[in-house]
Structures are given as structure tokens and as C-alpha cells.
Amino acid sequence: NRRYTVAVIPGDGIGKEVVPEGIRVLERAGQLHGFTLDQQWHDFASCDYYLQHGVMMPPDWKARIGAPDAIFFGAVGWPETVPDHVSLWGSLIQWRREYDQYVNLRPARLMPGVPSPLAGRGPGSIDMWIVRENTEGEYSSIGGRMFAGTEREIVIQETVMTRHGVDRVLRYAFDLARSREAKHLTSATKSNGISITMPFWDERVETMAGDYPDVRVDKYHIDILTAQFVMNPDRFDVVVASNLFGDILSDLGPACTGTIGVAPSANINPERTSPSLFEPVHGSAPDIAGRGIANPVGQIWSGAMMLDHVGEHEAAASILRAIETVLAEPRLRTPDLKGTASTVDCGKAIAQAL
Amino acid sequence: NRRYTVAVIPGDGIGKEVVPEGIRVLERAGQLHGFTLDQQWHDFASCDYYLQHGVMMPPDWKARIGAPDAIFFGAVGWPETVPDHVSLWGSLIQWRREYDQYVNLRPARLMPGVPSPLAGRGPGSIDMWIVRENTEGEYSSIGGRMFAGTEREIVIQETVMTRHGVDRVLRYAFDLARSREAKHLTSATKSNGISITMPFWDERVETMAGDYPDVRVDKYHIDILTAQFVMNPDRFDVVVASNLFGDILSDLGPACTGTIGVAPSANINPERTSPSLFEPVHGSAPDIAGRGIANPVGQIWSGAMMLDHVGEHEAAASILRAIETVLAEPRLRTPDLKGTASTVDCGKAIAQAL
Numbered sequence: 001n002r003r004y005t006v007a008v009i010p011g012d013g014i015g016k017e018v019v020p021e022g023i024r025v026l027e028r029a030g031q032l033h034g035f036t037l038d039q040q041w042h043d044f045a046s047c048d049y050y051l052q053h054g055v056m057m058p059p060d061w062k063a064r065i066g067a068p069d070a071i072f073f074g075a076v077g078w079p080e081t082v083p084d085h086v087s088l089w090g091s092l093i094q095w096r097r098e099y100d101q102y103v104n105l106r107p108a109r110l111m112p113g114v115p116s117p118l119a120g121r122g123p124g125s126i127d128m129w130i131v132r133e134n135t136e137g138e139y140s141s142i143g144g145r146m147f148a149g150t151e152r153e154i155v156i157q158e159t160v161m162t163r164h165g166v167d168r169v170l171r172y173a174f175d176l177a178r179s180r181e182a183k184h185l186t187s188a189t190k191s192n193g194i195s196i197t198m199p200f201w202d203e204r205v206e207t208m209a210g211d212y213p214d215v216r217v218d219k220y221h222i223d224i225l226t227a228q229f230v231m232n233p234d235r236f237d238v239v240v241a242s243n244l245f246g247d248i249l250s251d252l253g254p255a256c257t258g259t260i261g262v263a264p265s266a267n268i269n270p271e272r273t274s275p276s277l278f279e280p281v282h283g284s285a286p287d288i289a290g291r292g293i294a295n296p297v298g299q300i301w302s303g304a305m306m307l308d309h310v311g312e313h314e315a316a317a318s319i320l321r322a323i324e325t326v327l328a329e330p331r332l333r334t335p336d337l338k339g340t341a342s343t344v345d346c347g348k349a350i351a352q353a354l
Numbered sequence: 355n356r357r358y359t360v361a362v363i364p365g366d367g368i369g370k371e372v373v374p375e376g377i378r379v380l381e382r383a384g385q386l387h388g389f390t391l392d393q394q395w396h397d398f399a400s401c402d403y404y405l406q407h408g409v410m411m412p413p414d415w416k417a418r419i420g421a422p423d424a425i426f427f428g429a430v431g432w433p434e435t436v437p438d439h440v441s442l443w444g445s446l447i448q449w450r451r452e453y454d455q456y457v458n459l460r461p462a463r464l465m466p467g468v469p470s471p472l473a474g475r476g477p478g479s480i481d482m483w484i485v486r487e488n489t490e491g492e493y494s495s496i497g498g499r500m501f502a503g504t505e506r507e508i509v510i511q512e513t514v515m516t517r518h519g520v521d522r523v524l525r526y527a528f529d530l531a532r533s534r535e536a537k538h539l540t541s542a543t544k545s546n547g548i549s550i551t552m553p554f555w556d557e558r559v560e561t562m563a564g565d566y567p568d569v570r571v572d573k574y575h576i577d578i579l580t581a582q583f584v585m586n587p588d589r590f591d592v593v594v595a596s597n598l599f600g601d602i603l604s605d606l607g608p609a610c611t612g613t614i615g616v617a618p619s620a621n622i623n624p625e626r627t628s629p630s631l632f633e634p635v636h637g638s639a640p641d642i643a644g645r646g647i648a649n650p651v652g653q654i655w656s657g658a659m660m661l662d663h664v665g666e667h668e669a670a671a672s673i674l675r676a677i678e679t680v681l682a683e684p685r686l687r688t689p690d691l692k693g694t695a696s697t698v699d700c701g702k703a704i705a706q707a708l
């Protein structure tokens with residue numbers, strides 16, 4: 001019997017509703033495929049914790065999390081009580097850096113039976129991976145404010161890109177593209193307007209393309225790229241992007257497939273020198289939290305990506321099939337997909353479909 | 355007989371094809387409504403000019419443009435011969451700053467008869483204005499590169515926001531929202547990730563909202579906002595955004611209405627201390643340039659915005675009606691809208707429909 005240790009962190013809002021469904025499905029998969037998850041649940045990295053302790057995480061959070069095989073995370077943020085940049089920089093964004101999870105991998109795939117907001121697009125017509133740089137770029141903490149509170153007030157924030165940081169995520173994306181049938185990599189840029197960092201990004205893409213003659217490479221400025229996601233989503237296979245552009249594309253891509261409620265993501269440290277983290281793309285969704293109607297598929301699919309990461313490929317594939325089976329059934333879908341199922345109904349249905 | 359001086363700058367690629375159609379329609383509108391355009395055509399601000407002169411514009415470009423009532427611009431950029439950041443910073447981006455055109459105003463409207471890539475959306479269901487900050491923000495020229503050519507290479511680029519710069523564009527957007535029936539303003543932010551500049555942007559929005567109790571204000575992070583444009587475009591009325599976010603939203607919004615080929619834009623200096631500039635949202639489109647199939651509607655509609663700016667409101671409205679009439683007719687549409695008309699056919703049809 002194979003055992004994996006998993007840190008489970010539900011966080012805020014619908015994170016607390018969808019994580020249990022993710023665990024339900026993972027446990028069932030373990031029974032069927034012969035592995036056990038040793039779960040360590042943590043209540044920190046939530047705004048409730050912040051309100052009690054004045055910090056998002058205890059000072060010894062790293063020791064408490066230890067060295068699990070993976071982290072299974074829900075969502076964080078409750079802007080009514082804690083400003084978003086405080087809650088996020090005190091948890092998720094910190095983890096991505098401290099654990100050097102420099103690849104954020106996110107699929108967008110149109111599933112059978114799921115209604116797409118795009119006209120005339122059927123299953124198979126959208127099937128892409130977004131590879132997002134996850135530790136530097138536009139998400140820097142460098143900068144500041146001058147003349148605060150006066151008419152002359154000014155704020156500055158730096159975007160920082162390093163050859164080290166750009167090359168390693170590009171290499172991951174090129175390798176992924178090479179492993180796919182289409183062998184097609186699209187780079188998101190904005191070198192016509194963002195005139196220092198983005199031309200550098202383009203240069204690194206061009207240089208690395210030399211090592212991958214078998215991969216077809218193109219680039220789009222981010223503005224027209226978002227337009228192309230809507231007009232011609234079938235043109236894309238693997239899309240590599242900076243931290244901010246990847247953030248945008250990995251919400252927009254899933255939206256084109258029907259809902260961001262189904263989109264999973266993996267924050268990966270490819271060298272495995274520290275744990276990787278698996279979380280849905282959606283956030284804590286305060287507007288629907290507490291009503292039991294959140295779509296658990298993004299969390300469950302993130303669980304499948306986690307199993308792939310630890311080496312349980314068969315179990316991961318069977319979860320994906322179970323998701324497809326359930327999504328094809330309107331009555332088993334949650335309201336964001338025009339269904340009537342609750343979060344728990346949908347989670348149970350997927351566990352059963354295994 | 356009223357006279358207006360207009361600097362006409364076709365630029366590159368399809369700019370050279372659609373500007374003449376814009377002029378055709380403007381001249382016809384002048385005949386019908388009793389005004390004349392004194393046109394001064396310029397060949398600079400094009401990559402051809404750059405290849406001949408080594409600069410995008412002559413040193414005395416400001417004197418040559420003089421003080422027209424408006425600038426009517428096509429598009430610039432020909433990346434095969436001149437890198438985009440060179441051509442753009444040497445022309446359009448420079449103008450926006452030198453002429454202090456701090457508002458970039460861009461409508462996205464679903465027109466009768468135009469097929470939308472979104473399922474089940476009809477005319478009227480998308481009708482928004484995007485107000486983009488146009489002189490500061492993410493488009494700064496501050497930053498640089500260190501350790502170039504080595505493994506330690508690093509690039510830094512600063513985003514700069516000032517209270518002066520943010521407040522004036524917000525005020526424009528709030529005033530515009532107030533003038534509309536829905537009185538609804540959406541602010542694009544990313545204050546959960548971009549932790550210095552975007553929280554400042556949010557603060558200024560919140561402060562100014564106090565002066566506009568009659569305007570309903572909400573905010574979305576840019577990632578989920580792009581998703582909402584696809585899933586619920588009818589939720590938006592006026593959207594205000596930073597330079598980069600506005601750039602993205604004003605390509606994505608028009609894409610949701612069928613094509614960015616019809617989208618116009620106005621780079622406005624509201625105080626009229628310097629000329630405003632009118633240009634389509636689309637670029638020079640090297641992939642289709644020279645084939646006579648570019649959609650001239652974005653350019654023509656930009657001409658209507660220009661007429662509105664100089665005070666010819668009736669003529670502007672009649673151009674809009676003519677555009678609607680022609681777009682409703684599949685055979686008068688260009689190929690991007692699944693029609694068979696050429697650029698010239700479509701331009702002539704709109705002139706005639708006046």
C-alpha cells in the first residue's frame with residue numbers, strides 16, 4: 001500500500017466547501033487504486049485565522065507544513081475583512097516563492113456536454129495548456145509610494161524578469177509542447193508597449209526556440225491574444241506567459257470552455273526540492289460562499305493533477321474520466337453550468353462515477 | 355461653411371488601405387452636412403519612413419503637424435523590418451504623451467446583423483465604453499537591463515501611477531458613466547497580485563466614488579474581468595482601466611462583438627490644449643496587408659468619433675447609422691465578418707448609405 005502525505009489547506013469562502021469534495025474523490029480513488037493519503041489539515045492561510053492572530057500564517061508555518069508530498073489548497077481571500085493583497089501575499093503568493101513553484105500549469109479544455117459561451121464550439125475544439133511563470137515578473141514586491149496623501153502622490157512598482165527565471169519556465173513550456181501531438185507553442189508578449197521587459201521575454205523565447213526545431217513557435221501581443229482566445233481558441237496548444245499575462249489567460253481560457261469553476265491548476269517545483277501545490281483557478285468567491293452551490297470540479301481536477309504529480313497516473317486518469325461522465329449530465333452539474341446540483345451532490349457523483 | 359484642419363497619417367500596413375476609406379466617408383459627410391476638412395497628409399510615422407530616415411518621425415514632427423483640429427491616424431508597425439517597440443515608441447506612444455491625450459476611449463457594441471463569437475448574444479446585449487488611461491501606468495520607459503548577455507541577466511521596468519494621472523482619467527470615466535442611462539462604472543484592478551500600484555488605483559476609485567453617489571461602482575480583478583466579458587458582457591456599461599488593462603479589454607470587448615476590425619478609438623486631450631487623435635483599435639495587420647480585404651469600419655467609425663470631437667454631432671450620428679446599415683448586409687461586409695466585400699467596396703457602401 002503506497003502512502004502519500006498531503007497538507008490540506010481549505011482557506012476561505014468556497015475553498016472550505018470544495019476542498020472536502022476534492023478529498024472525498026481522492027480517498028475513493030485511493031481505495032480503488034491502492035494508495036492512502038496521510039492528511040494534515042491546517043486552518044491557517046485564511047482570513048478567519050488573520051482576524052484571530054493578526055497574521056495569515058503562524059511564524060513557523062514552514063515547519064508546520066513540513067515536507068509533504070504535495071499541498072492541496074482551496075482558495076484564500078475575504079476582502080470584506082482583509083484586503084486582498086494582505087491575504088494573498090501572506091499565503092499563496094508567498095508559498096509560490098518560498099517553495100520555488102515557478103511553473104503554474106493550467107489546462108483549458110472544452111468537455112463533452114458542457115455549454116460553452118462561444119458559439120459553435122464543441123468538445124475537442126478547445127484543448128490547451130497555459131504555462132504561467134509563477135515567481136517573478138509583474139508580481140514583485142519592489143516599489144513604493146511618495147508624497148502620500150498629497151496631490152503629488154506617486155506610486156511605483158517594478159516588474160522584474162531574470163534570465164534564470166524566464167528560461168526555466170520557457171524550457172518547461174517547450175518540453176510540454178514537444179510532448180504534445182501539435183507541438184505548437186504560443187508566447188504571450190506585449191513588446192510593442194512594455195518596452196523593456198517584454199522585448200527581453202521575446203529574445204529568450206527566440207533563443208530557446210533554437211533548441212526545439214521540432215516545436216512551432218508563434219507570439220501574440222496580449223491584447224490581440226485575448227481576442228484570439230474568443231475568436232479562434234482552436235488555434236492554441238501550449239501557451240506560455242509571464243506571471244500577469246498567465247494569470248489573465250488562465251481565467252479567460254477556462255471561461256471560454258464554460259466556467260472557471262472547472263479549471264484546475266498546479267503550482268509546480270519541477271526539481272522537487274520543495275512541495276508542489278494544487279488548487280483550483282477560481283478564488284474564494286465571497287458572492288456565492290456558504291450556499292453550497294460552488295462547483296467542486298476545479299478542486300477535484302486539481303486533485304487529479306496532484307495524483308499525476310506523485311505518480312498515480314492511472315488514478316488521475318480515472319478521475320478525469322469520472323469528471324467527464326458527470327459533467328455530461330445536466331442534473332449533476334452545479335448552477336454555474338446551468339445545472340441544479342449542489343457542491344456535495346456533484347462531488348458525490350464524481351466519487352461514485354469512479 | 356465650417357472648416358476643420360485634420361492631420362492625416364496612414365502609417366503602415368492596412369493603415370494605408372483603411373485611411374482612404376475613412377476620408378472618403380468623412381468627405382461625403384462634409385458635403386451633406388456643410389463642412390470641409392483641410393487635410394494635411396504625412397508620410398512619417400511609418401516603417402517605410404524609418405527605413406529611409408533611420409527615425410520614425412522627423413525631428414520637427416511637432417511643427418509639421420502644427421495645431422490641427424484633430425489627427426486622423428491609421429496604424430503603425432511592421433515587425434519584419436522594425437521592432438515593434440521602436441516603431442510604436444517613436445510614433446503613437448510618443449504622441450499620446452506629447453499631446454497629453456490621457457483618455458483613450460473605446461466603445462464595444464454588438465451591431466445588428468454582425469455575428470458574435472458569443473453564443474446567444476444579440477444586438478444591444480453588448481454596449482459598453484472602455485476608458486483607458488493613456489499616458490502612464492505600465493507603459494513607462496523607466497527601467498533597464500543589467501548583466502546583459504550573461505546568465506545573471508536581469509531586466510526591470512517600472513509601472514508609474516500618479517494621483518494626478520489616475521484621478522483625471524477616473525473623473526472622465528465617472529462623468530461618462532453619469533451621462534449614461536445605466537450609470538454604472540466598473541473598475542479593472544489586480545490589487546490582490548500587483549500589490550503597490552493597484553491598491554493605489556482602488557483607493558482613488560473609492561475616493562472619487564464619493565463625488566458620484568448616483569453612479570454604481572464595482573471592481574473586478576483583471577483576470578476574472580476578462581472571463582466576465584465572455585460570460586456576461588451585458589453586465590458592463592463603462593469600464594475604466596489602467597493603460598495595460600485598458601489595452602487588453604479594448605481588444606477583448608470588440609472581439610466579443612464579432613471582430614476588432616470595427617472598433618474605433620479616440621485618444622483625447624479633454625482640455626483641448628493639444629490635438630486629439632482618432633485611430634482604429636486594430637493594428638497594421640501585416641498578415642492581411644496589401645490584399646484589399648481589411649475591414650475599414652474601425653477607421654470610419656474613428657472618423658465619426660473625430661467629428662463628434664470637433665462638434666459635428668449630426669454628421670457623426672449619420673455615419674454611425676450608415677455603418678449599421680451596411681454591416682447588416684452580409685455581402686457588404688469584409689471577410690473578417692464572413693462577407694466577401696473588399697475594403698473599398700465596404701467604404702463606398704458606407705459613403706453611399708449616408
Ligand SMILES: CC(C)[C@H](C(=O)O)[C@@H](O)C(=O)O
Nearest residue numbers: 192193223442447601635637
Ligand atoms: C500598438 C500598441 C503599442 C498599442 C497599445 O498597446 O497601446 C495598441 O495595441 C493600442 O491598443 O492602441
Ligand SMILES: CC(C)[C@H](C(=O)O)[C@@H](O)C(=O)O
Nearest residue numbers: 088093247281283546547577
Ligand atoms: C488570488 C490571486 C493573487 C491569484 C493570482 O493572481 O495569482 C489568482 O488569481 C490565481 O490566478 O492564482
